[in-house]
Amino acid sequence: MAFIKEIFYCVTLLGVQSGGLRFWAKAIVIFTGSAMLIATLALAGLLLWVLVDSRRLISNSHSPSNIMGRPMLFPVTLTHTRVSPVKNQFSHRVLLVGIPIGFRGRIGPFLSIDQDSPAMSRIASLKRLFAWFSFDPVRYLQRGDNEHGLRDKLDLFLRSQNKDPAHWPYAYLMSVPRFLWWERNVVSFWYLYSASQELDAMIMEINNSFDEKRNVLFRLQPEFETPMAKFDFAREPKYLDQQKTVLSLPSLPSARFYKGIWEKHIFASPFEKVEGSISTRFMDPLQASSFNPTDSIANIVSVGLAGESKMVTRISCREPPVDPVNVTTAHLVKSILRWTVPGTLTTPRILFQALKIQYVQSLMKMMNRPVIQPGSVARHPTSIERSLESFWRAFLSRCVESSPESLELTYIPAASISNEHVCILSPPSGTGSPATVKRLTVEVVDPGFYTRVTNYADLWEGILHEQQQKGNCADATSRPLVVSDLQLLRTVIFSFQKRLPPLPREFGLTLPNLLAWCRGSRSEMDSFVLSSTAPSHHPSYAECVLRITLMCRFAMNSASLLWIYGVLARWMLLGPNEVYIEITHSGICGTDEHFVKSTQVLGHEGIGIIKLLGSNVTTVKVGDRVGFGYVRKAGINIAGALGSTVNVILTSVPSAMAQSGMSVAYFLFPTATYPKMRRPCFVLVPQSGTA
Structure with missing residues (x-):
């Protein structure tokens, strides 16, 4: 899939730079003809191999x-x-x-x-x-x-x-x-x-x-x-x-x-x-x-x-x-x-x-697809649903861990994400008699539940809505969420939410305000994630919420269409003397120590892979590993900043100013000269970099 995306990047960039519909008409004709010819020859060769080789x-x-x-x-x-x-x-x-x-x-x-x-x-x-x-x-x-x-x-x-x-x-x-x-x-x-x-x-x-x-x-x-x-x-x-x-x-x-x-x-x-x-x-x-x-x-x-x-x-x-x-x-x-x-x-x-x-023939009318029943395997989940599942699991775990009652909760994720049944025990359940332990089962049937639950301003109202029978014509009993004891779940969640500290009301471009702006209101799942999970998980959650918002508003809930939008937007922003870099590693230097325990992990220096080139860039090519700095005119010694395990050819790198507090996975740099890495390196934060 990554190889196909790279081809899509290159072909579309050529089309944008060449201009006009003539390029695209020729490209489509050449590509279609070449693909059919190659496929025919490949099938014929493979068939010959099947017939000639020993069976x-x-x-x-x-x-x-x-x-x-x-x-x-x-x-x-x-x-x-x-x-x-x-x-x-x-x-x-x-x-x-x-x-x-x-x-x-x-x-x-x-x-x-x-x-x-x-x-x-x-x-x-x-x-x-x-x-x-x-x-x-x-x-x-x-x-x-x-x-x-x-x-x-x-x-x-x-x-x-x-x-x-x-x-x-x-x-x-x-x-x-x-x-x-x-x-x-x-x-x-x-x-x-x-x-x-x-x-x-x-x-x-x-x-x-x-x-x-x-x-x-x-x-x-x-x-x-x-x-x-x-x-x-x-x-x-x-x-x-x-x-x-x-x-x-x-x-x-x-x-x-x-x-x-x-x-x-x-x-x-x-x-x-x-x-x-x-x-x-x-x-x-x-x-x-x-x-x-x-x-x-x-x-x-x-x-x-x-x-x-x-x-x-x-x-x-x-x-x-x-x-x-x-x-x-x-x-x-x-x-x-x-x-x-x-x-x-x-x-x-x-x-x-x-x-x-x-x-x-007008014999029958097709019915709308209902939510699957428990025991069936749902469609393949999206990357967003896979990421958000861990936050819902963490929420249930924290609810049970803070429960004063003897409780055993069995969480069953959507079968297309995981086949395990997660058993979560409250602290009092280990000291009391097994006969007094209350048992609760929560099963997510539809993987789409993980995206919807992040949007509810009132989490309990959202759970009530998700576990209600949808009354579909094909299956009136279908529901996205199955709970064995709804009243017990309500008691457990409310008990935890009373202990959950509210997020402070702040002005400006803060992460809670950004998440609230995405959906038009604050979400109780936002409050849980930002107050009860590790700060290193917050960028991943924020990225999922932002992608959900963009898909709903501009891409008809299609992740593929959103990806195409992103590609086109990058080409519109890419100038003739700029390169587009995918950040693979980000370092932490001395000036970042006061951010380590906050919601951002800031790296002034990083390493990435070039994905797109401006028309005037000739010193590097797509696929090169490069080092860079975030602060303007820094002249950073990247080897010293990123650790002794990093090997680079030169001591200083060009840089560009990034807005403080902005989480990024890609970055545009207004220069055509970048240092190439000698070989793969290992740094402190092997994740998408942040600026």
């Missing part, structure tokens, strides 16, 4: 392991049939890939499985990056546990559901893999097998179009009413690799179909309310020899509150599953060309069908 199965582990099944390609057809309240049907083709959980390795450059590990070599990481299909653990189950593999993430999820992973020692995942750098997966199926090697449970990992997901675990029961097929029970375990470390075990089903049911708690379709249940029926994917083109390997039925069927999704395998290791090159080429492109069109196809149902 042997290679394991990353040298220790023996037992798994269920083997990697397989399942060319399936999804048929969606709506039967109530209106009738509608459409179908599309998708390539599902099945992988055994517990195996980490690859099949040549064609398929990479669970290889996202920090311990990988550069060559192995490059092969994984350019694999035609890949399964990365970061995409599956809970978010945030990126350091774990698929098996570890599965075990963590099962424990979070109060289940013992030992009940299901084997698992098999069927999902749409990532194609190069493209990924879009509506649902993934985790088949869980018991120690007796029979299909026993299922996890359906559902991803809606709003970047939300829900992982549903449910048990499966054999359906003995259907006639048994001829299963291959005689198939012996088989080693999949040449080193004989990966042993594939066969499944031992007792029925042809397995059925299960679960309650619906996710807004999976814009035409379906969050109510009712989902009835399912599956075949064992490891018994591919029993597949019939007329059978459904999976049936998923949406059932209403009255028991009526509303929508049926049928997954059928019209062609035999493909073994990528033993398949012929011609068959593999046919499968790649026929099934790769339809998979990339999943999102446009879903959007087209939704618009067709509402605007062309």
